[in-house]
Amino acid sequence: MSEHALFPTLAVVLAAGQGTRMRSSLPKVLHQVGNRPLLGHVLAATAVAGIEQLAVVVGPDTPAVAEYVQQVAPAAQQFIQQQRLGTAHAVLAARPALLRHEQGCVLVLFGDSPLIGAQTLQRLRQTLIDGVAVAVAGFTTAQPGPYGRLLTEGGRLLAIREAKDASAEELAINLCNGGVMGFRADHCLWLLERIGNGNAQGEFYLTDAVELANAAGLPVVAVAVAEEEILGVNDREQLHAAEQIFQRRRRQQAMQAGVTLAAADTVYFSADTELGVDVRVEPCVVFGPGVQVEQGACIAAFSHLQHVRITAQPAC
Incomplete structure (x- = not known):
């Protein structure tokens, strides 16, 4: 046991x-x-x-x-x-x-x-x-x-x-x-x-x-x-600080898992975002809730996505 x-x-x-x-x-x-x-x-x-x-x-x-x-x-x-x-x-x-x-x-x-x-x-x-x-x-x-x-x-x-x-x-x-x-x-x-x-x-x-x-x-x-x-969140400033730490962690996790972030600091993730390997994310992208991106897909700059599944596409 x-x-x-x-x-x-x-x-x-x-x-x-x-x-x-x-x-x-x-x-x-x-x-x-x-x-x-x-x-x-x-x-x-x-x-x-x-x-x-x-x-x-x-x-x-x-x-x-x-x-x-x-x-x-x-x-x-x-x-x-x-x-x-x-x-x-x-x-x-x-x-x-x-x-x-x-x-x-x-x-x-x-x-x-x-x-x-x-x-x-x-x-x-x-x-x-x-x-x-x-x-x-x-x-x-x-x-x-x-x-x-x-x-x-x-x-x-x-x-x-x-x-x-x-x-x-x-x-x-x-x-x-x-x-x-x-x-x-x-x-x-x-x-x-x-x-x-x-x-x-x-x-x-x-x-x-x-x-x-x-x-x-x-x-x-x-x-x-x-x-x-x-870190406990008791006010809006601490909420902002927690968001920044979360996004930094999430960007690192994505890149370590085989995702390319062309301008990492401009990409914002949701907690449930799922990205396959060899996904490329161009600058200024926001992943809202419920987004899945399949292997090899490219997300164009200035995209704001939510509740969608993205299949592999040609290069951006």
Whole structure:
């Protein structure tokens, strides 16, 4: 029997945030990068990573989010966070799923982080399979600024210190909290239920699980990931930044797969764009949703395509 069969994984995706800084009537997680909602990118990553079970926590006032999840991930369990009282409180909204998931791994993801990769999820899961009780995604940055700092010693993660609570020495640390966390299922609920709200905001913070786990003698580690993977989108500027990273990645993937981009920076992809080998794309092309281009086809400059299949054609 494989390791993954012995350690099935439940991903709990938090998608209940109001997103007031987006200044929009559209729920934050439904704003798009690469013509796919932010939440859709996270759900797609869980599918590619082979995560067996999925729970999505939505808000009480965002029926469009629930409808979208039902459309793209009908097997996902949905739970409503009736009050927004912090990240740990949000995860506990999925308590029925956590109670049923008695063994294996639990990954806590955020619906507004569209750049998370399947390989990162697999690494977090493997860390838990290897015996760690709590794993936290961390990234190194030259400008740690407002990020929470990861306090480590001898390969062990001791605590997550919020910037506003950090000492001068701790503020000099450039290993920061990426938010995404993993738990061994047999410790997850036990830790979550012991998180209190004795802080200035009166909220239940998921990050408090680190110190609770350490106090109980459980192994806790940080797993290094690329900073861009855990980029959260909270406003339009961050949405723009995520779009630029997505397009850069997608252009690189296309060229590495045998596609010629005559002026790569002027070509814009959708998340579901499919291009065969030896496709040539001339400058200033926009691939809208639902485009498939067969091997050897040429896409002429200034084309804007959507919901179409392009067969091989003579050279442009």
